[in-house]
Amino acid sequence: MSTPMLSCPQRCPLALATLSSPSHYYTVPLRTYNASTVGRKRDTLHVEEKEPSEVLAESTSLRDGEDSVAESDYLKRLGERVRETRARRGMTRKLLTRDSGVSERYLAQLETGQGNISILLLRQIANALNTPLEALVLAGPEPLVDLVHTTEFLRRLPAAELAEARRLLVQHFGGVDQEARRGRIALIGLRGAGKSTLGAMLADRVEVPFLELDRLIEQESGVSLSAIFDLYGQSGFRRLERRCLDQVIERYPRFVLATGGSLVSEPATFERLLTMCFTVWLRATPEDHMQRVIAQGDMRPMADNRESMSDLKRILEVREPLYRKADITIDTSGSTAEESLGKILARAITSN
Numbered sequence: 001m002s003t004p005m006l007s008c009p010q011r012c013p014l015a016l017a018t019l020s021s022p023s024h025y026y027t028v029p030l031r032t033y034n035a036s037t038v039g040r041k042r043d044t045l046h047v048e049e050k051e052p053s054e055v056l057a058e059s060t061s062l063r064d065g066e067d068s069v070a071e072s073d074y075l076k077r078l079g080e081r082v083r084e085t086r087a088r089r090g091m092t093r094k095l096l097t098r099d100s101g102v103s104e105r106y107l108a109q110l111e112t113g114q115g116n117i118s119i120l121l122l123r124q125i126a127n128a129l130n131t132p133l134e135a136l137v138l139a140g141p142e143p144l145v146d147l148v149h150t151t152e153f154l155r156r157l158p159a160a161e162l163a164e165a166r167r168l169l170v171q172h173f174g175g176v177d178q179e180a181r182r183g184r185i186a187l188i189g190l191r192g193a194g195k196s197t198l199g200a201m202l203a204d205r206v207e208v209p210f211l212e213l214d215r216l217i218e219q220e221s222g223v224s225l226s227a228i229f230d231l232y233g234q235s236g237f238r239r240l241e242r243r244c245l246d247q248v249i250e251r252y253p254r255f256v257l258a259t260g261g262s263l264v265s266e267p268a269t270f271e272r273l274l275t276m277c278f279t280v281w282l283r284a285t286p287e288d289h290m291q292r293v294i295a296q297g298d299m300r301p302m303a304d305n306r307e308s309m310s311d312l313k314r315i316l317e318v319r320e321p322l323y324r325k326a327d328i329t330i331d332t333s334g335s336t337a338e339e340s341l342g343k344i345l346a347r348a349i350t351s352n
Helices: 052-088 093-100 104-111 117-128 133-137 145-155 159-173 178-182 195-206 213-221 225-251 267-276 286-295 308-323 337-350
Strands: 018-020 025-027 184-188 210-212 255-258 278-283 328-331
Touching: 052 104, 052 117, 052 308, 093 104, 093 225, 117 133, 178 184, 184 195, 184 267, 195 210, 195 255, 195 337, 210 213, 213 225, 213 255, 225 267, 278 337, 286 308, 328 337
Parallel strands: 184 255, 184 278, 210 255, 278 328
Antiparallel strands: 018 025
């Protein structure tokens, strides 16, 4: 059967490839215009025709190329999310390998955008269902409809309005006594920021108990932090961390609490801290963080790691947006302990 042709009005760049009917497929040769074939005197168009098989091959090749780029970009973003999440938790790839049971080689491939093809298949299914990928991998029961709609509404807000929306939600539904909250002071920041030193000084000045969350975790478990990670892994430590934080809030009406540097990487625990405590980010340069830890006699940051400083900078970079959620920020670099304490007291009063 001859191929039906579609007439094309002069100057109209028609590029239809196929038409379908209930019983037949009608193939229309794709026409490509070449500037050199345009007859200027008569203003007519001469076209070069391609066979349907060539059109299909080119169309398929183009679609495959676009899909390949999209898949590559997705895997890169996935790898970046894994790497940044690991950095926020202060975990090396070797530690994550131990806790997850996934080989270090595969983690390296995943973080560099070369993840397992099964991830892409799951993404394809989510796209086909027109649903977010996270909805398919969500742990627990299906979320309430109102929660889904509220989440989508908040997702559309710009950063400034989102922060204000959170503040209003906490104010109206958090059930938090703001006066009591100001009596619970929590210090956050990386190791070497001065949380233990300044925390003890601040507690003495305002006459409240000084508590260190890591020490409370050790008391609760009966073993050292390193043993907790060896025995129970990152997830076990996080459960203990949340339990001990809740106990502190319930038992002490007023206190100064020094938290672990990676607490901010646990959304639920950090949200609890932000809601119930007046938070202070003790900020310092990466160089000061490193020097202070070493000055305390702790050489672990340098042990078996020639890229300690770059790792520290990376951790600080990915945690900084979280640390900035604190009520106030105190820069301790270039200041004595007494000067930093004065800054905390002055800012706490003006923030009241």
